[in-house]
Amino acid sequence: MEICEHKIAVAWNGLPAYGAHLVKAARIRLGYDFPVVGTRPDVPIEGMEHILGGGLYWVEENCRHSWAELGLEVPRLFVHTGWRYPHFVSLADEVRAAGGKVVGMFDNSWKGNVRQWVGAVYFRLFLRHKFSAAWVPGLSGRKLARRIGVHSQRIHEGLYGANPNVFQCKVPICERPKKILFVGRLIDRKGIVELLSAFEVLRTEHPDWQLEVIGNGPHAELLQGREGVNVKPFCQPDRIAIAMNEARVLALPSHEEHWGLVVHEAALCGCALLLTQAVGAGADLVRSQNGICVAKTSVEQLKQGLEHVYAWAPEQWTQASELSVDLAQDFGPVRWADEMSEFVRKFLKVE
Known part of the structure; x- marks a missing residue:
């Protein structure tokens, strides 16, 4: 041409x-x-x-x-x-x-x-x-x-x-720790407070699950010192890709999100996805086999979403990861x- x-x-x-x-x-x-x-x-x-x-x-x-x-x-x-x-x-x-x-x-x-x-x-x-x-x-x-x-x-x-040369599925999902990952600004609009509350409600029943948070913002102090919660400052794409290959689920429980590039990054890395219906990328990258889009950003809705993925059998995790990668190719x-x-x-x- x-x-x-x-x-x-x-x-x-x-x-x-x-x-x-x-x-x-x-x-x-x-x-x-x-x-x-x-x-x-x-x-x-x-x-x-x-x-x-x-x-x-x-x-x-x-x-x-x-x-x-x-x-x-x-x-x-x-x-x-x-x-x-x-x-x-x-x-x-x-x-x-x-x-x-x-x-x-x-x-x-x-x-x-x-x-x-x-x-x-x-x-x-x-x-x-x-x-x-x-x-x-x-x-x-x-x-x-x-x-x-x-x-x-x-x-x-x-x-x-996202850049597929950086974001790739390198670790089989069943070999990853039971970890929920959040990447984004630590502000009200992103729903990080509700996600933390939902995670902690289930902590006693599911102590083997962790929550990793990567980002900066006014709620960073709130997240510090919580059992099972690891907080890291915002980092460059190559480090985020590594974190995604060390997590099973990417959670983006935003009250409002035009599309959400981080969802595509996580899908390329083979993560299952937990979103709210306010996240635009959900219509393109989430199906019932690889995640869930809850109706709204609330502790109860996110709790149900976490329980949904916590209950998956190994073959469901594998199917979810493969479907995320497949949908991301578009x-x-x-x-x-x-x-x-x-x-x-x-x-x-x-x-």
């Missing part, structure tokens, strides 16, 4: 390391290093330029920019993270004015609350015409895109995905490159 330079550009707010790997896969597939515009992530990642191998342009948040300021020609196809960031909206405006196509990355999921219904009306009236396609993580994002008025044929899935760099190739075929008429 031969593409002239400056026909494609991607912009990502808070460009994460996994995003750089996704972009790199698309660059390799398409055969040229299209430019990437990004704002820096909250947690600095060393070597971002090394991952991409050049063509990375950092910009300041909340400041309007032009392609000329970046020293770039206006692309014919621009893929960027949504409509809320003025530093990318101005670039998208230039692309449309020049007759180009804009693809929006939308990572939220449909909740059906008043704010989203109002937002859906606003999007249909003022924003829908600005996007030629919507790129969403999975099924929950597709539902959102349809609700706000995007035609089903213009919705593409596979927006997010997301990641290969899928991302596939979707970018489809945008090029559809909007640039390049086969």
Whole structure:
């Protein structure tokens, strides 16, 4: 596939390391290093330029920019993270004015609350015409895109995905200790307090199970000194992958979670999954054979979820691990490159 330079550009707010790997896969597939515009992530990642191998342009948040300021020609196809960031909206405006196509990355999921219904009306009236396609993580994002008025044929899935070179199933699940793993910020929204309470309720009856927590946040002190609970500060992806291969279950009991990349990371590592229905990735990565999505973040619901997996026989654990890995194959760099190739075929008429 031969593409002239400056026909494609991607912009990502808070460009994460996994995003750089996704972009790199698309660059390799398409055969040229299209430019990437990004704002820096909250947690600095060393070597971002090394991952991409050049063509990375950092910009300041909340400041309007032009392609000329970046020293770039206006692309014919621009893929960027949504409509809320003025530093990318101005670039998208230039692309449309020049007759180009804009693809929006939308990572939220449909909740059906008043704010989203109002937002859906606003999007249909003022924003829908600005996007030629919507790129969403999975099924929950597709539902959102349809609700706000995007035609089903213009919705593409596979927006997010972990790096499979880092996250791999290396230890058979039945050889791992009986351990529940939580990875994320230690804040109310993530449901860590409810998870801790549910775990402790079952501790007497199931003393062979442990809870490992990796993350930073205001609830870190609450977790310290608890029997059967091990707390570690946030660490880099390679260390998280090791922790996932030392756990049987990844728990993400969030009150709200757009998709949850950590779920895909854990699935690649062969973990069973315990989520709430608020976690968008559950629709794509959880089936009855490899985990459970409880209705809400409550101690009682999470207790029932833990009891469900605690009762599994060895063959059920093996089946769960194999299914998690299998479902995880639908997301990641290969899928991302596939979707970018489809945008090029559809909007640039390049086969």
